[in-house]
Amino acid sequence: MNAIYVLWLRQMKRFLRSRSRIVGSLGQPILYLVALGFGFGPVFQRAGQGNYLQFIAPGVVGMTVLFSGIFSGIELIWDRQFGFLKEVLVAPVPRFAIMVGRTLGGATVSMIQGALVVAICLVMGFRPASLATVPYALVFMALIAVAFTAMGTAIASVLSDFQGFQFVMGFVVMPMFFLSGSIYPLTFAPKALRVVAIFDPLSYGIDGMRTALTGVSQYGGAVDLAVLSGVTAALLALGSWLFSRIQL
Amino acid sequence: MIRVQNLVKKFGEFEAVRDISFEVGEGEIFAFLGPNGAGKTTTIKMLTTLLAPSAGSLELAGLDPTSHQHKVRQCFGIVFQDQSLDDELTAYENMDFHGILFQVPRKERAERVERLLRLFELWERRKDFVKTFSGGMRRRLEIARGLLHTPRIVFLDEPTLGLDPQTRNQLWTHLKKLNEQERITVFLTTHHMEEAERVAHRIGIIDHGRIVAQGTPAELKAQTNSDSLETAFLALTGTTIREEEASNLDRMRNMTKMWRRQR
Numbered sequence: 001m002n003a004i005y006v007l008w009l010r011q012m013k014r015f016l017r018s019r020s021r022i023v024g025s026l027g028q029p030i031l032y033l034v035a036l037g038f039g040f041g042p043v044f045q046r047a048g049q050g051n052y053l054q055f056i057a058p059g060v061v062g063m064t065v066l067f068s069g070i071f072s073g074i075e076l077i078w079d080r081q082f083g084f085l086k087e088v089l090v091a092p093v094p095r096f097a098i099m100v101g102r103t104l105g106g107a108t109v110s111m112i113q114g115a116l117v118v119a120i121c122l123v124m125g126f127r128p129a130s131l132a133t134v135p136y137a138l139v140f141m142a143l144i145a146v147a148f149t150a151m152g153t154a155i156a157s158v159l160s161d162f163q164g165f166q167f168v169m170g171f172v173v174m175p176m177f178f179l180s181g182s183i184y185p186l187t188f189a190p191k192a193l194r195v196v197a198i199f200d201p202l203s204y205g206i207d208g209m210r211t212a213l214t215g216v217s218q219y220g221g222a223v224d225l226a227v228l229s230g231v232t233a234a235l236l237a238l239g240s241w242l243f244s245r246i247q248l
Numbered sequence: 249m250i251r252v253q254n255l256v257k258k259f260g261e262f263e264a265v266r267d268i269s270f271e272v273g274e275g276e277i278f279a280f281l282g283p284n285g286a287g288k289t290t291t292i293k294m295l296t297t298l299l300a301p302s303a304g305s306l307e308l309a310g311l312d313p314t315s316h317q318h319k320v321r322q323c324f325g326i327v328f329q330d331q332s333l334d335d336e337l338t339a340y341e342n343m344d345f346h347g348i349l350f351q352v353p354r355k356e357r358a359e360r361v362e363r364l365l366r367l368f369e370l371w372e373r374r375k376d377f378v379k380t381f382s383g384g385m386r387r388r389l390e391i392a393r394g395l396l397h398t399p400r401i402v403f404l405d406e407p408t409l410g411l412d413p414q415t416r417n418q419l420w421t422h423l424k425k426l427n428e429q430e431r432i433t434v435f436l437t438t439h440h441m442e443e444a445e446r447v448a449h450r451i452g453i454i455d456h457g458r459i460v461a462q463g464t465p466a467e468l469k470a471q472t473n474s475d476s477l478e479t480a481f482l483a484l485t486g487t488t489i490r491e492e493e494a495s496n497l498d499r500m501r502n503m504t505k506m507w508r509r510q511r
Binding site for chain 2: 002003005006009010013014017018082083084086087088089090091092093094247248
């Protein structure tokens with residue numbers, strides 16, 4: 001338990017001491033909110049879909065948590081490169097506990113970044129449909145954070161260097177974001193795209209947050225919660241298994 | 249305390265460690281010497297559970313590191329050849345985190361951290377981030393950290409790399425004292441032959457993955473008709489300079505350095 005706590009604490013200290021990382025992480029979400037939110041807003045409204053900022057805000061929060069989670073997991077490569085991983089791997093601590101500590105640390109960092117983006121969305125005019133359902137949105141945010149930090153750890157456990165990182169971004173992370181219905185409604189998307197979105201775990205996270213914050217839903221909150229919980233458990237198991245096989 | 253029998257490690261077709269066997273008794277200081285790329289670090293990695301052997305058997309404090317990893321990890325400390333500190337944490341935090349990971353009780357931990365940081369003259373800098381430390385200071389901190397949980401076996405992989413003579417002297421004096429008073433077993437690698445001669449009870453020399461000689465410093469000198477350990481070492485391993493292929497980690501470090509320079 002102490003080991004899980006200390007690994008979580010390490011992630012927190014590293015994050016909170018890096019002001020440039022905190023500020024830098026907000027650049028992309030702000031760009032999406034401003035450029036897409038205000039750029040496509042009038043078109044969206046004219047198409048009878050309502051306020052685009054209300055639609056895109058949960059998507060941008062989900063994107064922030066996704067990217068932050070994946071990066072936190074992939075930080076494992078840095079630990080391997082700069083040696084700290086060796087220090088942890090020779091400690092008398094089960095590898096599962098190391099994986100859990102790292103994942104909880106990364107997920108907490110992602111949640112903080114997600115919360116900062118929620119604050120920015122509120123400043124820009126986004127309003128949740130009901131304050132009572134905000135905790136449900138936090139549950140989905142937490143599940144996205146844990147799932148994708150675990151996915152990042154799983155990926156980093158099999159990557160021997162940063163050269164594969166570009167591949168992961170181009171063929172895993174970005175498609176997952178763009179095909180999740182974060183920035184456009186899946187309801188009117190072509191059937192092929194809707195089918196692909198069914199297999200994209202982020203779709204359920206975004207839809208769950210959107211359901212909780214705006215009342216608009218694609219799959220239904222219960223389905224979102226069940227699928228995302230299952231995916232999170234599977235990714236944690238996969239990440240733990242791959243992490244336990246690391247040799248230095 | 250350490251028993252290695254017919255140990256082999258292969259990376260694909262390349263055989264880094266070829267059928268080596270040796271034993272280190274409790275309370276012994278054993279120096280494992282060899283040219284670059286001879287297989288020293290690979291052997292240490294297998295002994296410390298970081299790498300699985302391809303063949304052969306290992307025993308540490310009566311336990312097999314391949315099947316009792318958790319228990320084995322409780323009985324050794326290690327100072328790695330490469331840096332393994334967290335640059336974004338302070339010296340104290342690096343020590344404290346290590347103490348927690350190695351289950352040192354809180355009160356004892358605070359006392360030991362202070363004693364070791366004072367011993368290695370880092371107490372005044374305990375609140376500073378490691379990224380502000382010189383190479384020598386980092387090394388001293390790594391050594392202090394490796395001793396924090398009072399392990400029964402200490403692995404030191406080139407511990408004096410980058411240290412000035414004063415600090416080297418202090419380190420060996422402290423280790424000798426620990427070894428004599430608490431019978432800690434020390435397994436070390438070094439390129440400084442005079443250090444090995446000064447502190448080691450026995451020496452094993454590895455070259456091209458094979459152990460080419462074992463014995464006390466006097467025995468190795470007598471075996472090769474040499475008047476110094478360095479001459480004996482050269483007689484046993486030859487004078488050709490070894491080229492070590494860059495590992496993935498080396499390549500990554502180089503890429504990072506280039507990237508940082510570009511920024």
